[in-house]
Amino acid sequence: xxxxxMSDWAAALPHRSGVAxxxxxARLQAAGVSPDMVxxxxxxxxxxxxxxxxxxxxxxxxLDDPHVLIVVLTELAAFLSAAVERTAQVRRRTLGQLxxxxxxxxxxxxxxxxxxxxxxxxxxxxxxxxxxxxxxxxSEES
Numbered sequence: 001x002x003x004x005x006m007s008d009w010a011a012a013l014p015h016r017s018g019v020a021x022x023x024x025x026a027r028l029q030a031a032g033v034s035p036d037m038v039x040x041x042x043x044x045x046x047x048x049x050x051x052x053x054x055x056x057x058x059x060x061x062x063l064d065d066p067h068v069l070i071v072v073l074t075e076l077a078a079f080l081s082a083a084v085e086r087t088a089q090v091r092r093r094t095l096g097q098l099x100x101x102x103x104x105x106x107x108x109x110x111x112x113x114x115x116x117x118x119x120x121x122x123x124x125x126x127x128x129x130x131x132x133x134x135x136x137x138x139s140e141e142s
Contacts, residue, residue, distance in 0.1 A: 001025065005035075012039035013075070014134050015082035031071040040074055040078050040114060049073075083134055087128045096122060 009025035012035035016024050063069040098107050106117040
């Protein structure tokens with residue numbers, strides 16, 4: 001793969017890096033998926049894969065080849081997992097800040113969970129890869 005193409009894949013797959021990025025890009029490219037196609041699916045969280053008519057019944061997805069669809073959906077699942085881990089990490093950090101000021105019982109009541117659930121969240125180990133941005137930052141226009 002060329003450097004430009006790898007840059008396109010890195011932009012399309014912000015949840016991947018290193019060997020995982022290379023392997024995912026190779027899988028997607030082998031299935032005939034372009035960086036733009038997978039970026040589009042990740043950007044709308046897969047909503048564009050579903051057509052729901054007025055009566056509420058789903059129709060066929062625009063990606064008709066099941067092999068292509070499963071590869072794209074697998075990448076969407078990996079992206080969503082990274083987003084969940086990132087959210088958990090920010091939540092863990094925020095809980096730590098609150099725990100310095102309030103009791104776990106008070107925090108748990110406010111969140112509608114048990115104090116044990118708050119304690120478990122505080123104890124869990126963060127994933128260092130969860131700090132990577134998952135979406136491009138929008139610049140503020142003056």
